[in-house]
Amino acid sequence: MKLNVEVTPRSDIPTWMAYGTPVFTILAALTVSGFALFSLDVNPLAAYNVMFVQTLTTSFGITNTLVKAVPLIFAGLAVYLPLKANLWNIGAEGQLIIGAIVGTAVGLTVSLPIYALLPLMFVAGGAAGAVWIAIPAWLRAKYGINEIITTLLFVFIAQSLLNYVVRGPLQGAESNFPQSASLPTAATLPSIPVIGFPSGILLAIVLVAITYVIVNYTRLGYELTFMGANDNAAEHAGMSKLKIYLIALMAGGAMAGFAGISEMSGVEGRLRASFDPGYGFTAVPIALLGRNGAFRVLLAALFFGVLFIGGSSIETTLGVPSAITSVMEALIILFLITAEFFKSYSVGLSIDRPSAPSVPSDPEGDV
Numbered sequence: 001m002k003l004n005v006e007v008t009p010r011s012d013i014p015t016w017m018a019y020g021t022p023v024f025t026i027l028a029a030l031t032v033s034g035f036a037l038f039s040l041d042v043n044p045l046a047a048y049n050v051m052f053v054q055t056l057t058t059s060f061g062i063t064n065t066l067v068k069a070v071p072l073i074f075a076g077l078a079v080y081l082p083l084k085a086n087l088w089n090i091g092a093e094g095q096l097i098i099g100a101i102v103g104t105a106v107g108l109t110v111s112l113p114i115y116a117l118l119p120l121m122f123v124a125g126g127a128a129g130a131v132w133i134a135i136p137a138w139l140r141a142k143y144g145i146n147e148i149i150t151t152l153l154f155v156f157i158a159q160s161l162l163n164y165v166v167r168g169p170l171q172g173a174e175s176n177f178p179q180s181a182s183l184p185t186a187a188t189l190p191s192i193p194v195i196g197f198p199s200g201i202l203l204a205i206v207l208v209a210i211t212y213v214i215v216n217y218t219r220l221g222y223e224l225t226f227m228g229a230n231d232n233a234a235e236h237a238g239m240s241k242l243k244i245y246l247i248a249l250m251a252g253g254a255m256a257g258f259a260g261i262s263e264m265s266g267v268e269g270r271l272r273a274s275f276d277p278g279y280g281f282t283a284v285p286i287a288l289l290g291r292n293g294a295f296r297v298l299l300a301a302l303f304f305g306v307l308f309i310g311g312s313s314i315e316t317t318l319g320v321p322s323a324i325t326s327v328m329e330a331l332i333i334l335f336l337i338t339a340e341f342f343k344s345y346s347v348g349l350s351i352d353r354p355s356a357p358s359v360p361s362d363p364e365g366d367v
């Protein structure tokens with residue numbers, strides 16, 4: 001008996017697979033994570049009840065989830081937009097750090113009322129993120145140099161720059177630690193009156209809506225998608241690869257810059273040498289989960305916000321190690337990669353059974 005495995009490229013992706021992949025991925029990751037929880041003598045159902053049900057049914061849990069989700073939404077869009085052109089912005093963490101540095105510098109040095117200072121900080125942070133990725137974008141568009149490598153290397157440069165500025169130009173005058181002075185009240189994102197939710201979530205939703213309209217209803221969005229599907233055909237149709245690649249990556253860099261300044265003005269309050277939220281790397285599974293649309297990126301970011309806040313809750317209430325959240329995130333990435341393979345290829349199995357040997361006839365026994 002011989003088992004044959006046939007892998008053939010798909011001509012099209014079934015609708016149920018295209019839209020069901022995020023759900024199947026999350027369920028598979030949570031199922032496998034349940035075994036890890038069980039090995040720690042923790043009831044997986046009790047843990048998931050704390051992580052998801054209690055987090056989403058208390059005002060404390062919802063508010064903190066939204067606080068966590070704001071930079072995750074921006075960072076998710078930072079990876080999602082280039083992904084539409086089949087580009088991988090793996091260095092969103094570096095653009096996030098640069099956006100935080102420049103936005104913080106503006107908040108500390110410019111004296112304006114809140115309604116003018118906050119928009120200026122976001123514009124400056126977004127512009128800094130776009131400029132930071134401009135070199136990798138140019139290298140990819142002009143010379144075909146892999147943007148995965150260059151954007152990732154720029155993360156290390158950004159981290160070194162952060163270490164410099166908090167020990168030099170931006171270090172607080174009265175601080176003995178590598179950190180900036182606290183941002184003034186005019187540079188701090190306020191909460192939404194009455195409900196108390198972070199106001200940054202409104203800006204995040206607006207940018208998600210704008211991204212959705214651009215990608216789905218404009219010429220630029222059509223060119224992004226066309227270039228991502230077949231860059232050679234797009235160039236033959238008269239589209240500029242240089243222009244599309246620069247726009248896609250620099251728009252992603254701007255979104256990552258927004259993530260950095262939203263974290264500074266909404267959560268951190270000052271720039272520290274230890275500032276390393278990791279949202280730029282979490283943005284990769286967020287973008288993959290939401291690659292079918294900008295609003296799916298929003299939902300994926302909210303899910304990760306719940307995952308992080310719920311993970312902190314089970315650490316304190318059930319004594320679960322903090323690494324369990326990282327395990328869940330890693331499993332989601334693993335199953336996403338697996339799902340992408342099955343979306344691109346169909347796998348068929350067949351078994352070859354050996355035929356039964358023929359019995360020779362006996363001439364003498366014939367009648």
